[in-house]
Amino acid sequence: MAPSNSMPETMTAIRWHPPAFDIRVESVPVPKIQEPDDAIVKVSLAALCGSDLHVYRGHAGVDKIHISGHEFMGEVVELGSSYGAHSKGRPELYATLKVGDKVVSPFTVNCGECDVCRLGYTCRCPVGALFGSPALEGGQAQYVRVPKAGGTLFNLSDPKSWHSTLSPEMKEKALAGIADSSLLMLADILPTGVFAALQALNHPKVLPALSGRPWPASFFPGDVSTTVLPKDRMLTFAIIGLGPVGLCASVSLLDMLSEKQLPFQIVAIDPVESRREKAMAVYSKIDQAGKGSGKFIAQSIDDAKKTVATWTEGVGCTAVLEIVGNPSAISLAYDLVRPFGAIVSVGVHGEPQMPFTGRQLYNKNVSFDFGRCPARAMFPMAFDLLVKRQDVFGEVGGLDSLVDRIIGPNEAPEIYAAFDQSKIGKAVFDMWK
């Protein structure tokens, strides 16, 4: 399709400059279609994410000036030549995506067609890239180029285009009632939280407690003379890190446990008191019926260690969700998990060596699931959760809110610095403010 004549030549963008702590608001050329599969999206909202801080602090080994940001949503303003009815057989959006559609993008590009994408492992698509990295300009700009957009984007204007437990009509109705600042959470933090909770609750080492069938009968159907007692089925979780992803993981895990009516006890851990308060405020808003049959408490590291020891008589957690991404967080996860426990790590880890000897891992029969959320694949689950649980998060800026503030791009340098120092929660840029 031809580029729109109304497109400006330049735009405002938030750019990172090497070596570190240098964020500038600059006027740069508006991106153009480069490949047939590209789309240009006019960005309405773009968020700042904890993992942006790796680059911000200069810890990511990056030296290329680039537009920041991997969480964004907006409106399609231009499409490459791949789009249209002639693209049958490719991912559906190549045939259905239109200029004017409202879209949210997962934080990485994925083609949707390769053997990695076909299995649902979209965040590791070999032709993919992370927005807001040296490989791909980010979304904290007025316009952004989305490569492989037919595989990557979620089309909020076409609720038939994704599979869900909700009907297209219910989706449309729900979409009308959800604020854009909440829909933006579908780009990263909500699917990443769901990804963590999903892996923790479905780990084979959690299965004996979940099913009441001892290992290895837990893997098979049929009768078994079980040795598992009702009290052995108590699921004990720790969630390490109560930033925005930790909150999303908490709500997702609580929702899954409540759906299945499973007995549970969750300790949510963060050294920052205001984050713990937010977690408790969000939990207190989960309606009583939907809390499930368990308890949830937000604590400091030391208090949490004592709580887990008391709850489990020293055995440890069934599973730990590690949402921070540094050696001390993953070490804490190891300390808290039970023998034959599962550690699910969605934190973005960097260069440090894993702080474990082989003997430690062998001696505790630990399992780990590491890595990035395949946000494109997780989108339907995350959307359903957002529709179902949107009310547990309050208005922007409240004690119970996921989004701390919505600001214009000019505040970016101060906002990055404050976020880096944990002085503020999640910030969202209205790129046209």
Added chain:
Amino acid sequence: MAPSNSMPETMTAIRWHPPAFDIRVESVPVPKIQEPDDAIVKVSLAALCGSDLHVYRGHAGVDKIHISGHEFMGEVVELGSSYGAHSKGRPELYATLKVGDKVVSPFTVNCGECDVCRLGYTCRCPVGALFGSPALEGGQAQYVRVPKAGGTLFNLSDPKSWHSTLSPEMKEKALAGIADSSLLMLADILPTGVFAALQALNHPKVLPALSGRPWPASFFPGDVSTTVLPKDRMLTFAIIGLGPVGLCASVSLLDMLSEKQLPFQIVAIDPVESRREKAMAVYSKIDQAGKGSGKFIAQSIDDAKKTVATWTEGVGCTAVLEIVGNPSAISLAYDLVRPFGAIVSVGVHGEPQMPFTGRQLYNKNVSFDFGRCPARAMFPMAFDLLVKRQDVFGEVGGLDSLVDRIIGPNEAPEIYAAFDQSKIGKAVFDMWK
């Protein structure tokens, strides 16, 4: 029960002496019942295991002289006061085990009654211990004391005492036809091999290929518009280490894949040519119908890397079974596994730090399952496999045999040295020879 009058005062035992490489055949006192839950077993056969080499080489931080060996079988000759009809409500063997019963012991003690054991995680029982360690005298002796024997032992004389896919009559018939040197493999290497294969084939990250449902639909029932193509369902495995456990893991994995008629390709890896030859000899004896719809090849490390790259067009293995237990083996597993792949490690790892940065693990979305086999819990599956696949292993000493030789205890010093240098395969001691 009263001790048997026929028990001698002293016995022959194979003992390890610090600091390293010092194995002595000595006359030591016959063990006595110390606790009401103890049993004394007259050892018929005891095997030498690759993991014994950690202590042998002085790598285990051990300085206490002790009887070696954690793989043994024999006959119950004495029972503590816990045994008999008054022990109802405890693990069944407290009521049913009798002097004269033929038993095989898993390589660790487990009570069978605590919250860890009840979930089937028997190898991490808090009151358990590894035979042939400073904590507990081993089985390479004419007699051995088995603590918590009612939770620990398998009673081969009472096939009703364990759950199985086979009827008690079929079990009895099978037992009559299996050599003791094969039954001894139930102590460790066969359940450990099954444990590795079971975890690999049931990992959530293997599920999309297995089920044909992309992540995360792989976790749920119901309709889904799948993107998975038939060719994406090819399961590619690497098995690192073709010692006795690696052979057992190979046979177990082949059996499971054949049962489910799944498409697969397996590369089994070892630098030692004779071990690769043995693996191929065993594979060639798996009857055609039972091989399943796949291929199996034993290769050196470099050849295997090329094979995996060719088979998967550079993507990597669906899952890797790591059965060696050192940093280079686990690094090789990382190199071979695909993004969103699973590494199952049953190798006994020691003091070295895990050779991975956090970024490596995050960037490949790797999962790990570490640790020791809960042999007591895995016994029924291992027994069923032994009955079904006993014919794939040849007579003692053959190219296709699991057991290389059966020798008397006096040969222990030479046998340990030869085994340490990979000059011989699995050795079994007839303690009365």
